[in-house]
Every structure is written in C-alpha cells, then in structure tokens.
Amino acid sequence: MNDHTPDRYVTFLGIDCDAKADRMMEMLSARLASTDSPWVRYFEQKLAEKARMATDNLHFVGSQINSLYSFFEEAEDEEGLDLLWHLEHNCC
Template sequence: MDQRTDRYVTFKNIDCDGRTRLVMARIEDYVATSDNPFWGYFRQQRELAHGRGLDDLRVLHNYLPTLREILEEIDDQETLEMLEDLERTCM
C-alpha cells in the first residue's frame, strides 16, 4: 500500500508552514550575503508578494526553477533537497 500523502486531498498533519520557514531561512542567508543580483530581486518580489497577501510558500513556488538552478550551481544539496521536498509535499 502506498503511504505517501495525497496533498490534493488534505494537508492535515503536514507542517507546510514550518517547512517553508526552514527553506526560506536558508535562502535568506544567500539574500543577505551573496552578490548574485537575483537575490536582491528575489527580496523585492517577496516584499511585493507579502504586500499582496501572499505567503512565502507562494513566493518559493513562483521561483522554483531559478532557485533550483542557483542551488545546484552553488552545490547546496541540502537546501535543494528541502525545497524539492517542500514542492512534493506542499505545493
């Protein structure tokens, strides 16, 4: 029997907010310290999204391909795996 959670049926017992906070905390380190221009753009877009009432899960979802590419480029496998898990489980 398949024990995976069907995210389209329920998010019950899935801490999507907590997982999102963990991923975003790791990404915030790059926003604060990297000279890659994407991170400044990402910060601005996050602020705009929050102003529109969107949460960080939505922000991450909007930039998945770019985030994946950058995390692969800088070889941050741990954050990449966390992001992919978040995508599979909560998006």
C-alpha cells in the same frame, strides 16, 4: 494510498508544508545575505512584491520554484535543494 503516506491531494495533514516553507525562506534569507550573486537583486524585488501582496511563504516558494532551484544550484546548497524538492513534490 496503501503505504499510509499522506496524500497531498486529500490532505496536507502530516506534511507540515507551512513550516517547511518557512524553513526554505530562512535558508533563502541566509544565502542572500552571504552572496553577491545577481539573484540577490531578483529576490529582493520578489520579496518586496510578496510583502505588498501579503502572500504566505508557501505561495512564494511555489511561485518562485524554478528561480529558487537555480539560486540554490548556483550556491551548491544541497540542503536547500533537497528541501525545495520536497516542497515541490509534496506541497505545491
């Protein structure tokens, strides 16, 4: 790339996808704890599956991208949506 922006198809260096996925999981956990949305039960099940399969946070975010968008849209969480967009377009 000409603008020196890291190219995710060449390397993840400089993008810090794992830390951003960890942050997304922290945001998800905080939101789940503060809502009675039907999404809570859904994500409880998916997080239990994640634990059983021992997958990392980036894998979880990539696998649940549409559900996460719906949840953060419902919560009107712009910070969560922005981070999710960044993860989708740069890391997944």
